[in-house]
Amino acid sequence: MRLAYQENGQFFGLAAGKLEKLAAEELRELGVRRTHDGYRGVFFEADPATLYRVNYESRLLTRVLAPLTEFQCHSDRYLYTQAQKIDWSQLLSLDKTFAVFATVSNSKIRHSQFAARRLKDAIVDQFREATGSRPNVQTPNPDVWLNLHIHANRATISVDTSGGSLHRRGYRVEAVKAPMQETVAAAALRFSGWDGSEPLLDPMCGSGTLLAEALMLAARIPAGYLRGRFGFEHLPDFDAAAWEAVREKADAAIREVPAGLIRGSDVDAAAIEAAEMNLARLPSGESVELSRRDFRSIASVDEGIILTNPPYGLRLGDADSAGALMRDLGDWLKQSCTGRSAYVYAGKPEMLKSVGLRTTWKKALVNGALEGRLARYDLFKGSGKAGKANPA
Numbered sequence: 345m346r347l348a349y350q351e352n353g354q355f356f357g358l359a360a361g362k363l364e365k366l367a368a369e370e371l372r373e374l375g376v377r378r379t380h381d382g383y384r385g386v387f388f389e390a391d392p393a394t395l396y397r398v399n400y401e402s403r404l405l406t407r408v409l410a411p412l413t414e415f416q417c418h419s420d421r422y423l424y425t426q427a428q429k430i431d432w433s434q435l436l437s438l439d440k441t442f443a444v445f446a447t448v449s450n451s452k453i454r455h456s457q458f459a460a461r462r463l464k465d466a467i468v469d470q471f472r473e474a475t476g477s478r479p480n481v482q483t484p485n486p487d488v489w490l491n492l493h494i495h496a497n498r499a500t501i502s503v504d505t506s507g508g509s510l511h512r513r514g515y516r517v518e519a520v521k522a523p524m525q526e527t528v529a530a531a532a533l534r535f536s537g538w539d540g541s542e543p544l545l546d547p548m549c550g551s552g553t554l555l556a557e558a559l560m561l562a563a564r565i566p567a568g569y570l571r572g573r574f575g576f577e578h579l580p581d582f583d584a585a586a587w588e589a590v591r592e593k594a595d596a597a598i599r600e601v602p603a604g605l606i607r608g609s610d611v612d613a614a615a616i617e618a619a620e621m622n623l624a625r626l627p628s629g630e631s632v633e634l635s636r637r638d639f640r641s642i643a644s645v646d647e648g649i650i651l652t653n654p655p656y657g658l659r660l661g662d663a664d665s666a667g668a669l670m671r672d673l674g675d676w677l678k679q680s681c682t683g684r685s686a687y688v689y690a691g692k693p694e695m696l697k698s699v700g701l702r703t704t705w706k707k708a709l710v711n712g713a714l715e716g717r718l719a720r721y722d723l724f725k726g727s728g729k730a731g732k733a734n735p736a
Contacts (some may be wrong), residue, residue: 345431346560349410350581355395355505357405358385361715362708363531367404370534374398383495393586395576399506400568401594403530403557406509409491409502410538410579417499418452418460427466434580435503436467438475441482445504446492453494463492463501489577495580507575515561515625518618523655523691528711530558530567535707536651536687540605543648547639549608552619554651555632563601563628566594570625580586600628607633609642640676650677650686654693670698677701677723686721693717 349355359367361384368379368386374397376388385405387517390398399408415426436442444467446460453459467490468478489504532554538544540562546554560567568574576582610616616636623629623687654673656666670690678701685704688698691714696703704720 345429347410347412347430347434347580348414349412353391354387354411354484354491355390356382356385356387356400356409356411356502357402358407358409359405360525360527360531361710363404363527363710366531366534367402368402370402371398374401392576392581392583393590395505396574396587396590397594399510399574399576400590401566402510403567404527404534405506406511406527407491407504407506408510408574408576410503410505411500414498414500416497417494418497419622420453420458423453423459423462423494423499424466426499427463428470430501432467432470435475435488435578435719436471436479438471438477438479440487441480442467442490443481443483443486444490444492444495448494449496451494451497451600454720459492459494463490480495489575498718503575503579505574505576505579507573507577510567511557512571513567513574515556515622515674516551516553517625518621519620520615520655522614524553525683526553526557526567528689528709528716529553529653530561531709532651532653532687532689533557533561535709536649536685536720537717538649538651540601543604544606545645545648545650545654546608547610547642547650548652548654549610549619549634550612550615550621550653550655551635552608552615552632553621554653555606555608555634556622556626556629558651559601559623559628561634562605562697563626564597565627566591566600569595569598569617569627583673594723598627601631603631604633607635609637609639611636611638622675640672642676642680645681646686648684650681652683652687653689653691656690656692666695667698670695671700674699674701677721679725684723687718688721689716689718691716 364381375394410574444460444463446456448456471478491502493500513524513526623632701721704722707718709716709718
């Protein structure tokens with residue numbers, strides 16, 4: 345029995361909310377033939393080598409799913425029956441662990457954990473009948489990640505070709521409270537248009553996520569460079585030689601980054617220490633200049649862009665402190681960064697009002713459960729406020 349993705353070559357790339365179009369653009373850059381938007385993701389067609397490249401190099405996607413089967417599903421019994429039609433020995437063996445992750449909405453099956461359990465039952469019962477034994481379920485780090493999505497009584501069973509969320513790059517060994525997700529930082533960089541041809545400063549860098557993503561972009565380090573394994577290695581048609589060629593080509597493009605191109609600072613000594621540890625795991629990590637200082641003490645920024653995710657709410661502890669910080673940030677941008685463009689991410693969009701500057705644009709950017717906004721400020725000389733604002 346051929347699996348659905350083998351028949352049509354179609355996969356689904358999950359992305360954070362509001363990033364579907366940006367993710368589709370990135371997929372086409374990575375060699376994907378066709379794309380069309382889905383709910384919180386992008387459908388795309390790819391051959392095996394392109395699938396491997398997407399997993400290894402995409403900075404925006406969180407997972408890439410390979411559909412195994414799709415069907416109308418009005419009961420857990422039918423879910424079980426349809427799941428048993430898949431030859432699970434193509435994906436699993438008794439010495440491999442697996443886990444099922446389910447989402448359910450607007451369907452007769454109402455509970456995701458129950459749905460996941462019924463799919464698990466179908467798999468282990470098939471193995472018991474065939475071998476007298478069963479593979480083990482293991483979370484959070486199984487060999488094979490399976491995804492069950494049921495919406496409006498339509499079920500899709502997929503294998504996660506990423507083998508866990510792609511936002512976990514592997515460089516973050518230390519973090520401050522409420523860090524920015526790596527994929528969100530990569531999206532902020534893409535919205536800013538920064539490509540490493542001019543300096544970048546993050547004056548409130550925390551544990552350095554924006555700096556690390558900027559370094560990976562400028563140095564052409566694949567997003568999956570530090571990942572030890574991928575889910576596609578367990579696909580029945582996995583081509584080890586093609587995967588090795590994809591990895592070798594991407595790694596050969598890595599280049600050194602000049603010292604000082606990327607700079608970060610933070611008033612918190614622990615944050616700077618965390619950023620140093622995280623950046624040290626990446627090629628050219630030592631080229632990123634870090635300093636412990638309050639952004640208010642930076643007299644002027646004369647070149648490049650400013651990109652930052654100020655601490656707010658969860659990280660500062662109360663709205664009053666966050667509001668005061670954002671007002672100070674706005675004053676500093678106006679007085680010390682004239683002639684520059686600044687990009688400020690706020691997990692709570694209302695905090696941008698405290699900046700006191702007019703935005704050029706605002707982009708929706710979801711960071712976990714936070715419906716955030718990335719705001720651009722063009723800081724023209726001789727003006728008390730940033731330049732004209734476009735509707736957002």
